[in-house]
Each structure stands twice: as structure tokens, then as C-alpha cells.
Amino acid sequence: MHFQSVTFDLDGTLLDTIADLAEACRLMLDEVGAPQRTQAEVHSFVGKGMAVLVERCLTHDKAPTAEALHAAIESFKRHYTEVNGRFTQVYPGVIEGLQAWKAGGLKMGVVTNKPGMFTEALLERMGMADYFDVVVSGDTTAHKKPHPEPILHACRLFGVRPDRNLHIGDSENDIHAARAAGCPTYCVPYGYNEGKPVDSADCDALVSDLFAAHRQALTFKTS
Numbered sequence: 001m002h003f004q005s006v007t008f009d010l011d012g013t014l015l016d017t018i019a020d021l022a023e024a025c026r027l028m029l030d031e032v033g034a035p036q037r038t039q040a041e042v043h044s045f046v047g048k049g050m051a052v053l054v055e056r057c058l059t060h061d062k063a064p065t066a067e068a069l070h071a072a073i074e075s076f077k078r079h080y081t082e083v084n085g086r087f088t089q090v091y092p093g094v095i096e097g098l099q100a101w102k103a104g105g106l107k108m109g110v111v112t113n114k115p116g117m118f119t120e121a122l123l124e125r126m127g128m129a130d131y132f133d134v135v136v137s138g139d140t141t142a143h144k145k146p147h148p149e150p151i152l153h154a155c156r157l158f159g160v161r162p163d164r165n166l167h168i169g170d171s172e173n174d175i176h177a178a179r180a181a182g183c184p185t186y187c188v189p190y191g192y193n194e195g196k197p198v199d200s201a202d203c204d205a206l207v208s209d210l211f212a213a214h215r216q217a218l219t220f221k222t223s
């Protein structure tokens with residue numbers, strides 16, 4: 001196996017979190033007295049972290065004021081802390097995939113734009129925390145994906161060169177971050193990509209699930 005470590009995106013790759021995110025948005029919009037959003041709208045708003053999700057929920061003709069956004073973010077934090085994990089589902093192939101990577105002795109990490117206060121609790125609640133050597137959340141480093149810094153941070157903690165780390169995600173934020181970090185990248189087609197399908201041309205492989213990703217990685221060759 002070419003790879004010495006693998007980093008996974010969280011929302012839309014390991015876990016289907018959309019029902020919890022939509023519920024926290026619903027409670028937040030109700031509390032601040034703003035118009036509701038459908039789950040499909042929330043689905044298209046996820047990807048660039050909590051503040052952008054809340055801002056997109058509030059933006060209709062014009063962007064919210066800084067005060068309104070601040071109050072809405074505080075409300076979202078409170079509600080999401082309560083619902084985080086309640087309706088979340090592990091995608092098919094994830095546990096088999098994680099077991100296969102682990103059996104190969106690779107270092108494993110999560111690199112997510114979700115804030116750390118939610119990431120660690122969710123991984124614990126879903127019984128997945130023990131798989132990961134490193135967790136890099138949206139507020140762990142100064143920049144989030146699509147910036148390369150979170151993936152490079154994980155690689156530094158692993159002690160693995162970025163070209164020997166495989167990043168697997170569901171969105172252009174993952175692809176761009178991995179490319180800029182110098183990591184090969186695979187994509188799953190089933191997650192959230194801010195309202196558009198992922199373009200297989202942009203990643204090294206489009207894989208149906210994380211177990212298929214492991215099989216595909218066994219044959220990875222640098223060109």
C-alpha cells in the first residue's frame with residue numbers, strides 16, 4: 001500500500017448528519033424569528049462550517065447584520081449541542097472500511113469543518129472515536145477546508161508526508177484542500193457538495209463507499 005495514513009471528512013462521508021443539522025437550523029430559525037428552511041436547502045448550505053451554514057439560512061435578499069448572525073450562531077450552538085447525533089446515521093461501508101484501513105496499520109484521522117465542540121461528542125456518541133489517531137475540526141487550525149492547513153496539520157501529527165496521506169471526502173472543499181496539501185484524494189458520491197454533484201474528474205477516484213475506497217487504494221500508483 002502506497003499510503004501510510006488516511007484522513008476522512010466527517011459530514012457526508014462518515015456520517016449522514018443532515019437530519020440533526022436541519023433540526024438545529026429549524027429550532028434556531030424559530031427562536032430568532034426568521035423564515036424556515038427545508039431540509040433540501042440545509043443540505044445545500046452545509047460544507048464551509050457552522051457560521052456559513054447559519055449565515056446561508058438567514059440570507060434571503062440580503063445578508064444578516066453582524067448582531068443578528070451572532071445571535072443566530074449562539075442559538076444554533078445551543079440547539080445542535082442537544083440534537084447532535086440524535087438522527088445521525090453511519091453510511092453503509094463505513095465500519096467495514098475503517099476496519100480494513102485499521103487492519104492495514106495505517107494512521108487514521110478525521111478532518112472536518114464542523115467545530116470541535118460537536119465533532120468529538122459526535123464521534124463518541126456514534127462509537128467511532130477509537131478508530132482515529134487525530135481529529136482536526138473546523139476551529140482546530142486558523143483556516144478550514146478548502147484551505148490545505150487542516151490536512152497538513154493532520155499529516156504533521158501523524159508524522160507522514162502529505163503525498164503518502166489519502167484524503168477521502170464528499171465535496172469540492174475536500175478535493176481543493178487535499179490538492180493544495182499535495183495529498184491524493186478520493187470522493188464518495190453520496191454526501192453533501194453544496195447543492196451540486198461531485199465531479200469525478202477532479203479527484204483521483206470516485207468510490208461508492210469507504211470499503212471500496214480501501215480496495216481502490218491497494219492499487220494506487222503514483223504517475
Ligand SMILES: O=C(O)COP(=O)(O)O
Nearest residue numbers: 010011047049112113114
Ligand atoms: O461543517 C461543515 O460545514 C461540513 O463538515 P465536513 O467538513 O465534515 O463535511
Ligand SMILES: [Mg+2]
Nearest residue numbers: 009011012170
Ligand atoms: Mg463533508
